[in-house]
Amino acid sequence: MNTAVKVGAFGAGIVLAFGAAFGVGHAVGPIGSDPAPAHGGHGADADARGGAQAPGVTGVKPAAAEAPGGLQVSERGYTLAAPAEPLPVGTRTDFRFRVLGPDGRPWTRYDRAHEQDLHLIVARRDLSGFQHVHPTLGPDGTWSVPLTFATAGTYRVFADFTPTGDPGGPLTLGADVVVAGSYEPAALPAPTRTATVDGYTVTLAGDLSATGSSALTLNVSKDGRPVTDLQPYLGAYGHLVALRQGDLAYLHVHPQGAPGDGKTPAGPGIGFHAQAPSAGNYRLYLDFRHEGTVRTAEFTVAVGAATTAQAPPVAPTSSPAPEAEHGEHAH
Structure with missing residues (x-):
């Protein structure tokens, strides 16, 4: 069905359902944590700063043996606090968010992995509009990066990072944000080589x-x-x-x-x-x-x-x- 859907009016409600409202980030504690990591990662056997696993080491679990990353807004006590308000379409925006630590405060200590402290992946829910960017961390724990959302709709943002001192290793959190306007979902392109x-x-x-x-x-x-x-x-x-x-x-x-x-x-x-x-x-x-x-x-x-x-x-x-x-x- 190709009926346009207005997403702006209810945008805040969707994101608030994930408990990650940016404006009250300082007051939001951990939403929950899991007893074990929900995804594989760079792992203790990998070089988190260079990206290469040590020769002969096979300690990283296969991805399919664990729940994949990015499905939760909160994991191991860390929470992705993303914007709750609808974002503008087609306009360069200073996209700002925080990662809250187990004590509910903005987390500011990260291990560098693949030349960055945090990788931000963005894609619309229909898998279009992919972006891979690297935000800048402010002294108050706020990450920011210029982003342009070309079309309206609901987007998933993934924060891929390694909190310093956490024995659980790398972590990927995901949250939805809404870009206001008329939304026309795109069909997934056919498989191709x-x-x-x-x-x-x-x-x-x-x-x-x-x-x-x-x-x-x-x-x-x-x-x-x-x-x-x-x-x-x-x-x-x-x-x-x-x-x-x-x-x-x-x-x-x-x-x-x-x-x-x-x-x-x-x-x-x-x-x-x-x-x-x-x-x-x-x-x-x-x-x-x-x-x-x-x-x-x-x-x-x-x-x-x-x-x-x-x-x-x-x-x-x-x-x-x-x-x-x-x-x-x-x-």
Whole structure:
């Protein structure tokens, strides 16, 4: 049905249901905590500042063995306090939020992971409008970043971070925010092996699975020629985010190898190992940098029972490293 829906009038109510009203953030205590982490992460066996898991170490649990990240506004005593008021559409906005610690106060101490203290992922509930940005932390514990929401609707924001001193390791919290205006939901694009962005073609090889970790390789070309001089972005040649259709369960995977390690080529292939938390349809977003600009290639993939007919896999241009050496971090 293509009936436009007005979202502005009830925007505050939706977000308040998550208990994350920014304006009263100082008075909001932890909404709840779980007895165990609800997602895998960089983990004690991973280098939280470089992103590469130590060779031979397999201590990080597969993503599907745990609840995926981003489904809760509060976890382990930390709460994502996002704006409750409707946000403007099509206008550059100073997006501000806080992470409240177990004592209810704004948390200000973070371990740097992949060159940033916090990664903010934004996507509309229909999986369009993806953004991956890095806010600035103020002395009062308020994060801020300029954002433009191109279309109206309900968006999910994910705060991906590692609180300093917390033995639980990395954490991903999620909350809904509303952008006022007439909302026309977009259909999820059909599964595909090829995506184009700004003259680049990115081809996906391999199949995302919910039954075990699988190898995925994304090959980048431009004007029909393989790109072999990708530039590091956040300490890697690419970053891959997957969101599950429906609840927007969050999976963030970092590639195998690292720039400058003497064995990882700068393209055209970017290799990953990943496991989906369940069968279903997923939207994949690959961030890569070339000629000084970060671009995002987007794919729809169907996992398990949701799988539909797809083109045969394209052979990887560069072979993935053994899984024990990869830099996977599933959140």
